[in-house]
Amino acid sequence: MLEAARIVGLHPVNSVDFVANAFRVFDSGDVLAILKQHDTDLPIDHVVTPAPGGGWLELTQKVIRNDCPAQIVFTSGTEGEAKAILLSHGALADVVDRLNSIMKLDSTVSEYIGVPVTHSFGFGRCRAVAAVGGRCYIPEKGFNPVELASMLKDDTINAVSAVPTMWRLVLARPEVIGVQGRKVKWIEIGSQFMSAVEKEQMKKLFPNAIIIQHYGLTEASRATLLDISATRGELLESVGRATDSVAVKISDTGRIMIRGPNVASGQVIAGKVKSLTGTDGWYTTADLGRLDRDFLFFEGRADDQINCAGIKVNPDLLQAKIDCRLGVKNKVAVAGFVEKLRGEGFFVAIEAGAGISRDEVQDAVDAELLLLGIDARSSVRVREVPKIPRTDTGKVRRRQLTRRYADLCEETSAPRSPVSRQSIPAMFAEIFPNVEVRARDTFKSLGGDSLNYVQMLMLLENHLGFVPPGWDRATVTELQKLPPKHETTFYTWLDTTIFLRVLAILAVVATHSGGAVLGGGTLLLFVLIGFNMARFKMATLINGDVWQWVRTFASIILIPYYVFALLYLGWNKSFEPDVLLLYANLVSAKITVTFPFWFVQVLIQCLLVIGIIFSVPALRRFAARSTVSFSLWLLMLFIGIRAVYPYFWDTTYLINLVPLRFMAILWLGWCFCVVETFRHRLLLAIIGVGFAILDTGLSTMTAWLAFGSLFLAFVPRVPIPAFSRQAFSDIGSATFYIFAFNGIIIFALSHMQIESGAVVFSISLAGSIFIWWLLERFRFITNVKTLFGNRAGQDGNREIRPKNL
Numbered sequence: 001m002l003e004a005a006r007i008v009g010l011h012p013v014n015s016v017d018f019v020a021n022a023f024r025v026f027d028s029g030d031v032l033a034i035l036k037q038h039d040t041d042l043p044i045d046h047v048v049t050p051a052p053g054g055g056w057l058e059l060t061q062k063v064i065r066n067d068c069p070a071q072i073v074f075t076s077g078t079e080g081e082a083k084a085i086l087l088s089h090g091a092l093a094d095v096v097d098r099l100n101s102i103m104k105l106d107s108t109v110s111e112y113i114g115v116p117v118t119h120s121f122g123f124g125r126c127r128a129v130a131a132v133g134g135r136c137y138i139p140e141k142g143f144n145p146v147e148l149a150s151m152l153k154d155d156t157i158n159a160v161s162a163v164p165t166m167w168r169l170v171l172a173r174p175e176v177i178g179v180q181g182r183k184v185k186w187i188e189i190g191s192q193f194m195s196a197v198e199k200e201q202m203k204k205l206f207p208n209a210i211i212i213q214h215y216g217l218t219e220a221s222r223a224t225l226l227d228i229s230a231t232r233g234e235l236l237e238s239v240g241r242a243t244d245s246v247a248v249k250i251s252d253t254g255r256i257m258i259r260g261p262n263v264a265s266g267q268v269i270a271g272k273v274k275s276l277t278g279t280d281g282w283y284t285t286a287d288l289g290r291l292d293r294d295f296l297f298f299e300g301r302a303d304d305q306i307n308c309a310g311i312k313v314n315p316d317l318l319q320a321k322i323d324c325r326l327g328v329k330n331k332v333a334v335a336g337f338v339e340k341l342r343g344e345g346f347f348v349a350i351e352a353g354a355g356i357s358r359d360e361v362q363d364a365v366d367a368e369l370l371l372l373g374i375d376a377r378s379s380v381r382v383r384e385v386p387k388i389p390r391t392d393t394g395k396v397r398r399r400q401l402t403r404r405y406a407d408l409c410e411e412t413s414a415p416r417s418p419v420s421r422q423s424i425p426a427m428f429a430e431i432f433p434n435v436e437v438r439a440r441d442t443f444k445s446l447g448g449d450s451l452n453y454v455q456m457l458m459l460l461e462n463h464l465g466f467v468p469p470g471w472d473r474a475t476v477t478e479l480q481k482l483p484p485k486h487e488t489t490f491y492t493w494l495d496t497t498i499f500l501r502v503l504a505i506l507a508v509v510a511t512h513s514g515g516a517v518l519g520g521g522t523l524l525l526f527v528l529i530g531f532n533m534a535r536f537k538m539a540t541l542i543n544g545d546v547w548q549w550v551r552t553f554a555s556i557i558l559i560p561y562y563v564f565a566l567l568y569l570g571w572n573k574s575f576e577p578d579v580l581l582l583y584a585n586l587v588s589a590k591i592t593v594t595f596p597f598w599f600v601q602v603l604i605q606c607l608l609v610i611g612i613i614f615s616v617p618a619l620r621r622f623a624a625r626s627t628v629s630f631s632l633w634l635l636m637l638f639i640g641i642r643a644v645y646p647y648f649w650d651t652t653y654l655i656n657l658v659p660l661r662f663m664a665i666l667w668l669g670w671c672f673c674v675v676e677t678f679r680h681r682l683l684l685a686i687i688g689v690g691f692a693i694l695d696t697g698l699s700t701m702t703a704w705l706a707f708g709s710l711f712l713a714f715v716p717r718v719p720i721p722a723f724s725r726q727a728f729s730d731i732g733s734a735t736f737y738i739f740a741f742n743g744i745i746i747f748a749l750s751h752m753q754i755e756s757g758a759v760v761f762s763i764s765l766a767g768s769i770f771i772w773w774l775l776e777r778f779r780f781i782t783n784v785k786t787l788f789g790n791r792a793g794q795d796g797n798r799e800i801r802p803k804n805l
Contacts, residue, residue: 009044012118018050033072054140061130064089084268094261109134114143114162152180163190168329189213193316196236215239238295306336335401345379513760520704530669605659638664672712685713734772
C-alpha cells in the first residue's frame, strides 16, 4: 500500500502555512506524514518545515473520495509511545461528510480553531471548513478566551472548536464571553470527558449554536457525534451515537468497538501497514464504554481505570467532579498507583499555584469517593507538583503522573530525623504504612478497621498505660496531648468485643476437639459479626452502596468456602449442588467439623437480606434520620419472625440453621453497636436475654447469648491478667483463621489417632494461629477480611455521612 507512494514529511508547526502545505500534498497525490520526531523510521522522501505564524486560512479544499493512502498521523502518545497510523482519503472524506451534515456547515463559517492544527482534531476542522468554502482562524499562541471574545465582538468569527480542557477556561469566566456568545453558530468539542452540567453551561452561554461533541481516536475519527444543542437529560452525559455507515458496539470485556469507513487503514510498522481490525472489520479500542438507546457513554481508558477494592473508577470523571466541588478548572489531576491494601489507590496532583490547599483537595476527594461507595482515605495521596503533565490538547498523561508519584515517594523515603517508636505518630505510621498521617487525622478517617483496631488499641495501652475513651475518633494531636499514666499492675483492660471474640472462638475449638461441650460460641460470633458490621459498614449501607458491599463481603467469604467445598466433595467423590449453590442448610442438615459450610451459607443468606433492606430508599432515609429507632424496629421484626416461623415451617430437621433465625441474632449485635444511652442499653440487654431464652430454651447456647448481651450492654472493657494481653490480641486477630482451619487440623489429627481432647485443642489452636502468623508475616493474603472483625479493611471506617437521599 505504501511501497509505491511518495511520502512527504511535514514538521508540526501550528500555523497557516502548515495547513497550506498539507493541502498541497493531498492535491499532488503524495502521502502526508505529520512528523512527531526527526528520527522517525518512516521512509520519508521529502521533508517540509512550514513557516510559523497564525492568522486566517482562506482555502477551498476539494474532498478526495478514493481509498488511496492520504496521511500518516501519529497518535497523541498520551500513554506510551506514539503510533504511526495510515489514513485513506476515503476515511478523511467520511469524517468531513458526516461532520458537515450534522453541523449544517456552510460557506459563511468563520471559525476560531482553538486546538493545534497539527493534531487530528484541529486538522480535521480545517478540512471541514475548507470543504464548504469557509475560512478559519489559527491563533498563533494557542487558545485564548480573551482573543476569542474580542473576535466575536468584532464579528470576525461565528464558530469555535476546542477540547473540553479549553472550554473549561471559558466556563470558569463566562462573563468574558457574555452576550457575544449569541453570535456563535457552530461549535465542535473534542473527544475528552465533559459532564452534562458543563454541556448545559455551554448551551446557556452559546444559545444559538449547533454544538457537536465527538468521540473518536486517531485510528477512527469522529466515531460518534452528539448534538448537544438538541439533547436533553441524562443523554447529555453520553458522547453521541454513530451515524450513517459507521457502527459502534461494546465487546464482552466492555471495550468500545468501531466499524466503518472512518477506521484507519492500519498501523505503519517498519514501512509495512498492519491492519487494526479483525476479519469482521471491527476495530477494538482501549476505551471502555456502554450503550444506552444507541448512545455511547464513554467510561475512560481501560488502562486508566483505577480499581480500588474492586470498584473501578474513571479518573476523568472523578477529576471533573473534584474540580466542580472545589470550583477550579484544570488544576487537579488524578492517576492510579499500586497499593497493597486495596489493589490501587488514588494519586491526586495539585498544580503549583492553584490556590487550593491539600486539605481542601483531600476532603473533596473523600466526599466524591464516598459517593462511589469507596471509603478509603488511607488510599488517597494528595501532593503538589510543579506542573501536571499533559498533551498539547490538554489530556493528562497519567502514566507520567504515576511515575511522578513514585519519584515523590522515593524523595520522601529519605532518612529523616528519628521518631520515637513509642510516639503517637509512629504508632499511626506502623498501623497505616505508606500513608501520610497528619495532625488532624483520626483512626477512623484513615480507614481503620477491626484488625487495626485491636493492634492500635494495644499500642496505645503500651504507650499511655490506658486506653482513652473514644480514642478511635480522637485526632493525632489530641492523642499526643494525653499524659501517660503508667502504673505497675497485674492486670490490664481489654475491649469487650475482643474479649468475647476470644472466648467464643476458644469455645468453638474446644467443642470441635471434643475436649468440652461448650456449644453456642458460634451464636456469639454471629452477634459480633452484626456488631462489627454496624461499627465499620453502617455509613456505606446508609449511603446506598449496598450491593457493592454485599459482593465484596460475599466474595471474600466464598473464596475459602469454595476451596474447602471442592476439596470436601472431591474427598467424598460426590457432587452436591446444594453445597455449591449455598442452600444446603435449607434442605438438609449437613454438619462437618472439617469446615463450617452451614455457617457461610447462613451468613451469605443474611447478607442478601440486609442488602435488600438497604436497597429501599425509604428505609435508608429512616436509618439516616434515626439510626437507633430504625435498628430497634428491625430487631423487633426479626425476633417476631423467629417466634412465628416455626408454626409455618418446622426447621428442627435442619437444626434451625436458617436465616429466619440467624437474622435476629446478627441484628442483635448491630443494635448493641448503635445504641448509646443507658436506657437503650438496658432495654437491649433485656431483649437479648429474653431472645436467648426464646431461641434456645435453657442451655449453654442460651448462656452464650445472654452472657454476650449483658457484656455488650454494660461492660465496655474487661480486666485481664497483664501477661495474657498479647495472647488475647493474637487470638482476636486470628479468629477467622482459627475458625477456618481448626477443623482441618482436627481432621488430620483424628487420622493420626490422637484422641486426647486437650492435645487436639492445643494443637488445632496453635496450628491455626501459626497459619495466621505465617500469612500475615509473608503477606500471602494482603486483603483478607474476616467475619468477626479482623479485616484488612477495604473501605475503612468513617463517621456516618449519608448522601442526600
